[in-house]
Amino acid sequence: MSAPCPLDAAPLAVRTDEPLGVERLFLRLFADSEASFWLDAGARASRGWSILGTGGIEPDPSRVRAVELAGPTPASPAPAGDGIPFHGGWVGWLSYEQGAAALGAPVSGPDRGSAWIVVDRAVAVDHATGRVFALAAPARLAQWRAQVQALLERLVPAPPPPSPAVVVATARHGVVEYQAMIEQCRAAIGRGDAYQLCLTTRFTVPRPADPIAVYRRLRRATPAHHGGFLRIGDRLLLSASPEQFLSVAGGSVSTSPIKGTRPRGATAEEDARLVEELRTDAKERAENVMIADLMRNDLSRVSVPGTVRVRRLWDVESYPAVHQLVSTVDARLQERITVGDLVDAVFPAGSMTGAPKLSAMTILAGLEQAPRGVYSGCFGHVGLDGRADLAMVIRSVVVEQDEAQVGAGGGITWLSRPDAEVAEVAIKARAPLAALGAVVPAEWAAVAQSR
Numbered sequence: 052m053s054a055p056c057p058l059d060a061a062p063l064a065v066r067t068d069e070p071l072g073v074e075r076l077f078l079r080l081f082a083d084s085e086a087s088f089w090l091d092a093g094a095r096a097s098r099g100w101s102i103l104g105t106g107g108i109e110p111d112p113s114r115v116r117a118v119e120l121a122g123p124t125p126a127s128p129a130p131a132g133d134g135i136p137f138h139g140g141w142v143g144w145l146s147y148e149q150g151a152a153a154l155g156a157p158v159s160g161p162d163r164g165s166a167w168i169v170v171d172r173a174v175a176v177d178h179a180t181g182r183v184f185a186l187a188a189p190a191r192l193a194q195w196r197a198q199v200q201a202l203l204e205r206l207v208p209a210p211p212p213p214s215p216a217v218v219v220a221t222a223r224h225g226v227v228e229y230q231a232m233i234e235q236c237r238a239a240i241g242r243g244d245a246y247q248l249c250l251t252t253r254f255t256v257p258r259p260a261d262p263i264a265v266y267r268r269l270r271r272a273t274p275a276h277h278g279g280f281l282r283i284g285d286r287l288l289l290s291a292s293p294e295q296f297l298s299v300a301g302g303s304v305s306t307s308p309i310k311g312t313r314p315r316g317a318t319a320e321e322d323a324r325l326v327e328e329l330r331t332d333a334k335e336r337a338e339n340v341m342i343a344d345l346m347r348n349d350l351s352r353v354s355v356p357g358t359v360r361v362r363r364l365w366d367v368e369s370y371p372a373v374h375q376l377v378s379t380v381d382a383r384l385q386e387r388i389t390v391g392d393l394v395d396a397v398f399p400a401g402s403m404t405g406a407p408k409l410s411a412m413t414i415l416a417g418l419e420q421a422p423r424g425v426y427s428g429c430f431g432h433v434g435l436d437g438r439a440d441l442a443m444v445i446r447s448v449v450v451e452q453d454e455a456q457v458g459a460g461g462g463i464t465w466l467s468r469p470d471a472e473v474a475e476v477a478i479k480a481r482a483p484l485a486a487l488g489a490v491v492p493a494e495w496a497a498v499a500q501s502r
Contacts (some may be wrong), residue, residue: 055169057188058138058171058186058295062183062184063183063185064067073101075207076176076203076306080202086108087168087280088103088170088276089103089266089281090279091268092278094291095274098179098272100214101176101178102142102174102175102432103171103173103176103229105373106168107410108167108168112164115167115391117389118390119393119463120389120437121395133184135186137175138186139170140299140434143263144288144444145165145428147162147166147399147403147425147427149162150394150398151367154399156412157412157416159421159422163301166283167357167433168283171191174199185199210263212261213214215259215488217488219489219492219493220254220255220457220480220492222252222253223421224254230469230470230473233463236414237463238467240461240465241415245407245411246341247338247405249404249427249463250417250460251423251427251456251457252459252460253423254480254491255455255456256454256455256487256489258453258455259455259487262287264332264447266486269291269482269486271395272371273370273446274289277292277293277440279431280399286451287448287451288449289447289449290427290445290448292444293445294309294402295440295441295443296431297397297440299438299439302437303382303383303384304353304383306355307378308342308377308378308401309368309375310378311332311375313326313373314373314478315370315371325367325374326374326395329374334467337466338398339377342378342405344406345408346401347380349396349397353384353385353388355385357382359381359436360381361378361379362380364377364378399428403427403443403460416442419421426444426458427438445459446482446483448487452502457487461475461479470498476495476496478499
């Protein structure tokens, strides 16, 4: 595998719109590649960018870690003025256990670690304007542009993905067992070993025959600003993530942890009530501010002193399936900070561990007794020009070997109520499982329906 090179961009004469154009482009151009990606701004996006493409599998992840983030280097030209957020580099993911082990926390079971694609061809779609750009190395750009242009001119809508037969997912933990784990978390908090713990579990079904159809159903049901479909060898990630973990541009970094969830209401009045309940709930606000403070502390390790700030606190963001409580922390990176430096300082994300981070991960490993893998990790792009955009792996399907996995969890504080926490897990797992044609087991569904 040769080193990645900067990609030039050429605008196309044909524009596209959602939900037909981007989906069909991916199906026609990249669906059959063993290393392909679709970083998706959402099925009904009116702003942001979707980047889709292909390349080779990176054999040496240390090359990604070595990228400097405080600004472009002589070998990595400054960002072009076309607004495209990615001009060459890598797309991939980091696993939870990889980060936990690097921080000295125990891990449960084997982990296959990170995986990255060295991007050599891509298409970028600006959802604010409908503009489409072809991206490739300069010597290949004209040919690639012509290929994409010809395809766009004759695109027809893709038929909707078929509805799958419904199966019941297998739960890693039963409801009673998970409630007992919540009480053990509360006991640890009472002893002073932690003050917040992100407890998780997993639901599994057999490997789907058509993972792309699963993702198409997922993005249509729960569009999110950081969705994505990634295939890297025999592993796939299908995500409708609403949480941006890290955004880096021009030497500045931001993170937007989510802590606090409510389902959407059946009526406008019920929906407004749930928003206000989330906004004012003491437990949710405490949980959110704890993680915002943890991320503030983590970013301070690699940032210019005095530049770390909480830009927003306790904002409610609404999605088709849930309302979320979100905060944003940003900072100015120190000079010569690399991807590896930043990851070592902040990953795994505090929203998926709890705090204090090392103590929380140690407690959780003892309770969960199984690896999280790609779930609770992060995915996205790292550019040669010092820009990066990584999302949390939540609200996602991970396909490995003969099964598909949906992880879900929630933050436990002293004020947590076990029935409410169980219901939150079932609500979070519902949409990814539905895309697979699955439902949570009856005991989990019964608790969610009673809330």
